[in-house]
Amino acid sequence: MLGIENPNEVWQTVLESLQQQIPRPTFETWVKGTQVVSVRGDTFVIGARSAYARDWLAHRLRTVIARALAEALGRPVAVDFVVYENGRIQGPASNPGEEDASLASLWAQRLNPRYTFETFVVGPSNRLAHAAALAVAERPAQTYNPLFIYGGVGLGKTHLLHAIGHVCLRKGLRVLYVSSEEFTNDLINAIRAQTTDQFRDKYRSIDVLLIDDIQFIAGKESTQEEFFHTFNTLHSNGKQLVISSDRPPRALVTLEERLRSRFEWGLIADIQPPDLETRIAILRAKAEGLAVPVPDDVMEFIARQIQSNIRELEGALNRVVAYAQLMGLPLTMEAATRALADLLPRRRSLSIDQIIEVVADFYGVSAEAIRGPRRNKELVYPRQVAMYLAREETGASLPQIGEAFGGRDHTTVLYGIEKVQSELEHNERLRREIMAIRERLYREEK
Numbered sequence: 001m002l003g004i005e006n007p008n009e010v011w012q013t014v015l016e017s018l019q020q021q022i023p024r025p026t027f028e029t030w031v032k033g034t035q036v037v038s039v040r041g042d043t044f045v046i047g048a049r050s051a052y053a054r055d056w057l058a059h060r061l062r063t064v065i066a067r068a069l070a071e072a073l074g075r076p077v078a079v080d081f082v083v084y085e086n087g088r089i090q091g092p093a094s095n096p097g098e099e100d101a102s103l104a105s106l107w108a109q110r111l112n113p114r115y116t117f118e119t120f121v122v123g124p125s126n127r128l129a130h131a132a133a134l135a136v137a138e139r140p141a142q143t144y145n146p147l148f149i150y151g152g153v154g155l156g157k158t159h160l161l162h163a164i165g166h167v168c169l170r171k172g173l174r175v176l177y178v179s180s181e182e183f184t185n186d187l188i189n190a191i192r193a194q195t196t197d198q199f200r201d202k203y204r205s206i207d208v209l210l211i212d213d214i215q216f217i218a219g220k221e222s223t224q225e226e227f228f229h230t231f232n233t234l235h236s237n238g239k240q241l242v243i244s245s246d247r248p249p250r251a252l253v254t255l256e257e258r259l260r261s262r263f264e265w266g267l268i269a270d271i272q273p274p275d276l277e278t279r280i281a282i283l284r285a286k287a288e289g290l291a292v293p294v295p296d297d298v299m300e301f302i303a304r305q306i307q308s309n310i311r312e313l314e315g316a317l318n319r320v321v322a323y324a325q326l327m328g329l330p331l332t333m334e335a336a337t338r339a340l341a342d343l344l345p346r347r348r349s350l351s352i353d354q355i356i357e358v359v360a361d362f363y364g365v366s367a368e369a370i371r372g373p374r375r376n377k378e379l380v381y382p383r384q385v386a387m388y389l390a391r392e393e394t395g396a397s398l399p400q401i402g403e404a405f406g407g408r409d410h411t412t413v414l415y416g417i418e419k420v421q422s423e424l425e426h427n428e429r430l431r432r433e434i435m436a437i438r439e440r441l442y443r444e445e446k
Ligand SMILES: Nc1ncnc2c1ncn2[C@@H]1O[C@H](COP(=O)(O)OP(=O)(O)OP(=O)(O)O)[C@@H](O)[C@H]1O
Pocket: 115, 119, 120, 121, 122, 126, 151, 152, 153, 154, 155, 156, 157, 158, 159, 160, 213, 246, 282, 310, 311, 314
């Protein structure tokens, strides 16, 4: 804190503090070289070198600069920006009244505009998470708090977090989206720059905290400690928390118990890998935005190849479309097969027999019995699951599957697959079983 208020000295102190707080390129590009042009009452007028820099500072750094100034002076002040060139103010000042609006736009910049509820395709694998996210977005802090969403890589967790963020922003709420890694880095920087109070203000003065990939704070003691207090402050003040993770709270083994139990206070919703129909629906939605129409059989082909990661599914579609364009080929199955050629062998290596073995082992029956003629419940259920997985994982035809299941007719196979598909709509246990079996299959395939 300064005793004398020489504006230039104050500004030097502020620059030193800003240098500690913001990334170097940002400081060098926008902040370095600024100066105090005048002090009008409680407003510091800061001169930037161009209109672009003036607007940049006003939109992105106003709060940080105002805070640093307040700290240097020991009292709150407003801050305004002008273009200052050749010893003169050029053009109008940034609008001091736009702080709230610029803050809202600052929050909004962190959200991907494509990740909304409207662009999220709902299927059995993500229905629960989607419904919970929608409920939270509509009535933040009044339904499930925290909402904990978990699932494997590339299955739409970030998408749902952003979708909640967009809706809450439209309600005028202060929304902050961060990954747990950013939270950790922010905390480390704050500790280093001795600005932990500001860090706390930032995280504890918002209405909706969306924190992605929380698994990364497991094992980091001081981050967990800080997050624990952030969680408590927000939760007890009736603010919404939404957390995502690649696994359920119970499986976060190096997470402190007190945090784990808090994560279980609200609702825990999982996202599973999408079934074939959902994958096709996602591709259809993505293909709508493309310049060229994608034939149905090509979409189904891609959906059969890429099964457990929607990011990869989108990537495969883009790759097929780009390949056809670059090679000047029509968008056909042939082009798709060629475009995805190096993605295919791994999938092909999984055989129906392997699937039968893994499924049999999972349900504690023998592979011979699954292939055999007996039709008691203990066998029919795993048999149908194995048929379903054989179709999903290998893309084999119905007669081929029938053959591998002891020479069964293809209509029997179709019946079994459809039975599992319709069960999956509402049977949570079956969904989990299939996910666990898939995990084993992928593990064994490596
Ligand atoms: N149900 C869905 N409908 C439409 N697009 C989806 C859906 N689920 C995921 N996506 C898309 O898949 C991509 C990956 O999703 P996202 O980044 O949300 O995954 P994630 O679960 O957060 O992954 P990670 O574990 O890598 O953080 C995004 O482009 C997202 O828009």
